Amino acid sequence: MKKRWLIPVFASFMIFTSSIVDAEAATPQELITTAKQYIGVPYVWGGTTTSGFDCSGFTQKVFADLGYTINRTSQEQFSQGIPISKENLQIGDLVFFNTSGNGVSHVGIYIGSNQFIHASSSKGVSIASLDSNYWKGRYMGAKRMVDFPNSTPEVKASTVDLTIYASREKVAFRLAEGLGLDTTDTNSPFIDIKSSDRVAGAVTALNKLKIFEGNEQGRFNPNSPITRAQMAKVLVKAFNLKPTGKNTTEFRDVDKNHWAYDYIKILAQHGITIGKGNGNYGPNDYVSNTQLETFINRATK
Structure with missing residues (x-):
């Protein structure tokens, strides 16, 4: 750059x-x-x-x-x-x-x-x-520090093309489906998810299991993307994955001090991820819709 x-x-x-x-x-x-x-x-x-x-x-x-x-x-x-x-x-x-x-x-x-x-x-x-x-x-x-062009306080924070990247809402739907959760309770704990919203049942069920928790303002941010590091944590918690003891390839861009190191390692041990090639996992990259389906399909086999 x-x-x-x-x-x-x-x-x-x-x-x-x-x-x-x-x-x-x-x-x-x-x-x-x-x-x-x-x-x-x-x-x-x-x-x-x-x-x-x-x-x-x-x-x-x-x-x-x-x-x-x-x-x-x-x-x-x-x-x-x-x-x-x-x-x-x-x-x-x-x-x-x-x-x-x-x-x-x-x-x-x-x-x-x-x-x-x-x-x-x-x-x-x-x-x-x-x-x-x-x-x-x-x-x-x-x-x-920088005069960002057309910058106004009301520009929305959701800026990622969700036709390419998986939104948190979509991840919630797919996880609830993959886990076979009861989604009849729509009394959402999140201030930005109304009981009438189609994702309310899924996020409520996932929140009860402490798989998805909101930010400090109590928001779920359904339209926001999710990073591959965050996805690793969610998958490990959702499917209760444990270390297998297998030796797996260490990803070059995820050192042992990275907050998601253990989650990513467990995913690799279970064969749910093989990385993005060239020895990298891409922890800060957003999860694409294709990657989401691959993760869910491998986790539910």
Whole structure:
């Protein structure tokens, strides 16, 4: 990917030593899709890889994936960019918080509708609301590092072409079917799944078995994609798969410190996955519809 360096910006009466990109920017959709692929990665203090992120390691990684270089720590990132009022937040703006009582100590990425995605010390990479009492009381400000074109707070977070990738809704349907679950109870525990929704019975049954749990806002996000790492965890829990002790090929892109290492290894031991070729599993890739059917068919044999 072409490297996009942050360039200096000069304004009337004030010179900003920080910077912003206003050309060749990625789109808001690309930003959201890139950030959401890491949902579920655990929090690790000082972490900068998919084995575990701290808050600023996560924001730095997302921007790096899009070709932008930003500073490492939350304090250093707060010294970059253009200050933005809360009322004028756009997707991609960094939002900063005081969680330590000693100035800026936490950072996340605004994704619209008063939500931001961040590496939470308690929940790992997840989505939170600026309206919650906790974050509202600790909000310090926002900075715009990149001027994402056509970025508005109301751009929807679901940006993946679901004709190609399996949605969480479809995964729920196929798992409930493959497991032969009773889906008559439609009293969904998720705030974004009404009892009248066609997937309500499936997600309720799967939630009872703790196979599918929502995010910290209590949402299921039925139209969101699912990564291959997340799929490995779901399959292992759904079919109660145990280690077999078999020696399997180690995937080059899944080291032993990766949060999904054990789940992926168990899938391989049971012959449910053989990887994507070239010794890779593709943990952060989204599950395609074809891959979903392959996983389910192998798991139910």
